[in-house]
Amino acid sequence: MMATITIERENCISCGMCWDTCPEVYEQNAADAKSQILSHLQLAQNPAEGSVVEDLEDCARAGADACPVSIISVV
Numbered sequence: 001m002m003a004t005i006t007i008e009r010e011n012c013i014s015c016g017m018c019w020d021t022c023p024e025v026y027e028q029n030a031a032d033a034k035s036q037i038l039s040h041l042q043l044a045q046n047p048a049e050g051s052v053v054e055d056l057e058d059c060a061r062a063g064a065d066a067c068p069v070s071i072i073s074v075v
Helices: 017-021 054-066
Strands: 002-007 026-028 035-037 046-053 072-074
Touching (some): 002 035, 002 054, 017 054, 046 054
Antiparallel strands (some): 002 046, 002 072, 026 035, 035 046
16 A cells, blocks of 8 residues: 655745755755655655555655644545
8 A cells, every 4th residue: 555645845844844854755855955865756756745555654644743843645
Protein backbone atom coordinates (compact mmCIF):
# COMPACT_ATOMS: atom_id res chain seq x y z
CA MET A 1 0.00 0.00 0.00
CA MET A 2 1.29 3.47 -0.89
CA ALA A 3 0.91 6.68 1.08
CA THR A 4 0.69 10.01 -0.73
CA ILE A 5 2.58 13.02 0.58
CA THR A 6 1.77 16.64 -0.18
CA ILE A 7 3.81 19.66 0.89
CA GLU A 8 2.40 23.19 0.73
CA ARG A 9 5.83 24.49 -0.29
CA GLU A 10 4.69 28.12 -0.59
CA ASN A 11 4.13 28.11 3.20
CA CYS A 12 7.39 26.31 4.08
CA ILE A 13 9.58 28.19 6.56
CA SER A 14 12.70 26.10 5.78
CA CYS A 15 13.19 25.06 9.40
CA GLY A 16 14.51 21.62 8.43
CA MET A 17 12.44 19.60 10.87
CA CYS A 18 10.98 17.30 8.21
CA TRP A 19 14.28 16.42 6.56
CA ASP A 20 16.07 16.14 9.92
CA THR A 21 13.36 13.75 11.13
CA CYS A 22 13.01 11.73 7.92
CA PRO A 23 15.85 12.22 5.43
CA GLU A 24 14.65 9.09 3.62
CA VAL A 25 11.68 11.10 2.30
CA TYR A 26 12.37 14.85 2.64
CA GLU A 27 15.22 17.16 1.69
CA GLN A 28 15.98 20.84 1.29
CA ASN A 29 15.55 22.19 -2.23
CA ALA A 30 18.88 23.67 -3.39
CA ALA A 31 17.23 26.48 -5.36
CA ASP A 32 14.77 27.92 -2.83
CA ALA A 33 15.79 26.23 0.46
CA LYS A 34 12.25 24.92 1.02
CA SER A 35 11.31 21.36 1.81
CA GLN A 36 10.75 18.91 -1.00
CA ILE A 37 10.23 15.20 -1.47
CA LEU A 38 13.27 13.25 -2.66
CA SER A 39 13.30 13.12 -6.46
CA HIS A 40 12.88 9.33 -6.73
CA LEU A 41 9.68 9.55 -4.62
CA GLN A 42 8.13 12.53 -6.44
CA LEU A 43 5.00 12.21 -8.55
CA ALA A 44 5.40 13.70 -12.04
CA GLN A 45 8.67 15.38 -10.98
CA ASN A 46 6.71 17.65 -8.63
CA PRO A 47 8.78 18.42 -5.50
CA ALA A 48 5.57 19.01 -3.51
CA GLU A 49 3.91 15.64 -4.24
CA GLY A 50 5.15 12.14 -3.77
CA SER A 51 4.37 8.65 -2.63
CA VAL A 52 6.06 6.15 -0.35
CA VAL A 53 5.75 2.44 0.25
CA GLU A 54 4.42 1.21 3.57
CA ASP A 55 7.95 0.78 4.99
CA LEU A 56 8.55 4.55 4.78
CA GLU A 57 5.08 5.69 5.82
CA ASP A 58 5.86 6.00 9.55
CA CYS A 59 8.99 8.00 8.77
CA ALA A 60 7.07 10.27 6.38
CA ARG A 61 4.39 10.84 9.03
CA ALA A 62 7.01 11.63 11.67
CA GLY A 63 8.53 14.22 9.35
CA ALA A 64 5.11 15.72 8.70
CA ASP A 65 4.28 15.76 12.42
CA ALA A 66 7.58 17.53 13.15
CA CYS A 67 6.66 20.43 10.84
CA PRO A 68 5.88 23.46 13.05
CA VAL A 69 3.64 25.07 10.43
CA SER A 70 1.71 21.85 9.58
CA ILE A 71 2.09 22.08 5.79
CA ILE A 72 2.79 18.39 5.10
CA SER A 73 0.05 15.80 4.75
CA VAL A 74 0.47 12.04 4.46
CA VAL A 75 -2.61 10.07 3.39
